[in-house]
Amino acid sequence: MTSPAKTSSVRNRHEFTDALKRGLYEAIFRRRDIREFTPEPIRDGALARVLIAAHHAASVGFSQPWDFIVVRSVEARRRVKEIFEQERAKNAAQFTGARREKFLSLKLEGILEAPINLIVTCTPERFGPAVLGKTSIRDVEIYSACLAVENLWLTARAEGLGVGWVSIMRNDALAEIFGIPDSAIPVAYLCVGYVREFPDRPVLASAQWAERLPPRSLIHFDTWSKEGTPDEPLIEKIEDPSIWLSIFPEDSPDKSPSRR
């Protein structure tokens, strides 16, 4: 006979030790979208590990649809920056008043400051049109390429490297500047480099552009509708501060952990 408390502390045999879990959680909760870089060159070993990790993401039918363009050319990046500026003006025009002022005050890229930029593309038909796992959902290979981006981003954080995704961009311009063929879709334009600081909170949270949404608003059970459903133990668990102590045991239960 074991007590419930004891039972719940029994580890699954595939579960990582707390020390190993911590490494993953540090990467996930300390990852930031970075727009300020130091000019320090990236060590080849760090970049090698980042790219290998990206290449080990899941992909539909093991299609590995990604390519990576390492962009060091300042001339190419100047052209990219021009496109960014044109698109940024369009983006600003979508907002009005104080919101637009705030938008215009934000630094949204580090294209020229970062020692390198990285383009992640997706070639859906690398092995032909038939893909194991692809039937009615059109963009499954692009989803795979995004998984690679997250591996890249988390690994970069562990290597001390910041990553900033510049989504204010035009894919036709990227294709022209870098000679990307029609068979490949640019998915992510990333600035990568060492940083002075990894901010404690996302920049857009500190700037009061948006707030982190409460998890309970995003979690549904068996159906989208939340009408008439009682509180689930899972939601209580997520909202209990002790869940953060299970990730970062040194956090004080009196204050919200900074990673929120």
Added chain:
Amino acid sequence: MTSPAKTSSVRNRHEFTDALKRGLYEAIFRRRDIREFTPEPIRDGALARVLIAAHHAASVGFSQPWDFIVVRSVEARRRVKEIFEQERAKNAAQFTGARREKFLSLKLEGILEAPINLIVTCTPERFGPAVLGKTSIRDVEIYSACLAVENLWLTARAEGLGVGWVSIMRNDALAEIFGIPDSAIPVAYLCVGYVREFPDRPVLASAQWAERLPPRSLIHFDTWSKEGTPDEPLIEKIEDPSIWLSIFPEDSPDKSPSRR
């Protein structure tokens, strides 16, 4: 004066310790697409951490476009399984001969065996049509939802949980079964649960469906074309077995690390 060897061992101050890096790398290289589950229920603490980690992915304009539907209903999953079977037949029809035989021999989901399924959706216009970071690239919020999937997948691995992405699916059917509104796009249908084994290699590699591509074929410098470019030190670094020893120091340099 420092020797080059000494200089290269100086850590960037934001770089993780080797012990912390190891936790992230274990998750990345030991993650697998899982189709066989044990019926053991998932502990609320583990699932809470997995969902919190997913919710801390990057998102364009901090739009947090994801929702998570925890599916426990066997009835709903039976309906999903029917759709899967119809789509699987379509997928099989895309292959011929021995390739089709192999396709039909593969187990591609654990919809009913897994204790839960998880649906990750994307609501692009959660805060209205204007999104900071969105101009000419249409699906940026979906890319964000995919980043959340990878956080979820890696965290699940650390918690001892397997995840299998069922992309052989129809989104209109999912919308109907789970009452997902038109404003939300189903992005990932996942089976989640404890497993008997995390295979050493991807199932589709062991089944000789596909091989891991050589990294050099996927990495470009400044332009897509690889014509006339000499070998880059980065490529040499990636292909040198010592890069694997920097991730998993106990691996023998005489054999390919199993994570490849």
